[in-house]
Amino acid sequence: xxDRVPRGPxxxxxxxxxxxxxxxxxxxxxxxxxxFRMSLIERICTSSTSQSDKVLVxxxxxxxxxxxxxxxxxxxxxxxxxxQLQRLAELHNAYVVAVTKDKSxxxxxxxxxxxxxxxxxxxxxxxxxxxxxxxxxxAIDQSNLAxxxxxxxxxxxxxxxxxxxxxxxFLVRRKSPYGTFIVKSAGDLERVFGSTLREAxxxxxx
Numbered sequence: 001x002x003d004r005v006p007r008g009p010x011x012x013x014x015x016x017x018x019x020x021x022x023x024x025x026x027x028x029x030x031x032x033x034x035x036f037r038m039s040l041i042e043r044i045c046t047s048s049t050s051q052s053d054k055v056l057v058x059x060x061x062x063x064x065x066x067x068x069x070x071x072x073x074x075x076x077x078x079x080x081x082x083x084q085l086q087r088l089a090e091l092h093n094a095y096v097v098a099v100t101k102d103k104s105x106x107x108x109x110x111x112x113x114x115x116x117x118x119x120x121x122x123x124x125x126x127x128x129x130x131x132x133x134x135x136x137x138x139a140i141d142q143s144n145l146a147x148x149x150x151x152x153x154x155x156x157x158x159x160x161x162x163x164x165x166x167x168x169x170f171l172v173r174r175k176s177p178y179g180t181f182i183v184k185s186a187g188d189l190e191r192v193f194g195s196t197l198r199e200a201x202x203x204x205x206x
Contacts, residue, residue, distance in 0.1 A: 029204065036200040040065055043192045049169030058164030063153045065193075067161050068170075070149060072190040072197075085133050089121045092148060096120050099151065111151065119150025132182060142173070142181040165189065 045059050058064060079085055099105055100116050121129060121144070129144045140148075146158040153161070162183055166173035170189040176182050 032200055032204045035203065036196060037065070039200070040068070040193065040196045043196055044068065044168075044170075044189070047168075047170075047188055047192055050167050052167075055164050055167050058160060059168060061161075063149075063157050063161040064165065066149065066152050067158075067165065068189045068193040070145075071185045072193040074185075075190045076194065080137065082130050082134050086126070086130055089126060089129060089148075093120050096151070109151065115150065115154070118155070119147045121147060136182070136184065139182050139184045141176075142183050145183055 041060050041064075044064060045056050048055060048059055050056075079088055096116050096119055099109070099111065100113055106112070106116070125144060125147070128141055132139045132141055132144075142159065142162055143155070145162065146153075146155040149158050162171060162173060162181075165171040166183075170186055172184045172186055174182050
């Protein structure tokens, strides 16, 4: 009797070899990614000046790694002057605008138009960003830090992460005369991120 089971499209002879021909290298690279993530969290927790469970719970979460990456990029890209910071904010705004125009990407990232608009630097918020940096290079208003990180975390998550990192000794967080909070890296967070990233790159090249 003729086989009447529906058949899918014929696979090319080399489709399997194409998908898995370099699987060993792929898995090795995946192991490097896992090593980086686990080592970064471990080193951040080890470097914390506070070993309380409350602080360590926050340090182990992804937003802390994302914040460490942000300060690492500020440092390695040598954002030093007010002009450089303004250019970074303008590039950030351009990226946010591009995302708002891509509805599919917004859905994939779990973002809304309101959240993205809140993450932009406006004529009201840009001057404060630049003034804080002018008065103390490296200092960012907590709400402006939340804008820079708005695509990857909510303002409340940013606040909780900043508080935990401050308790851990990674950030200096102080209240300004205007009732806002000024945040500045103490240097260790980006150092831990950078050294772990460099070791991961070295391991991958071997």
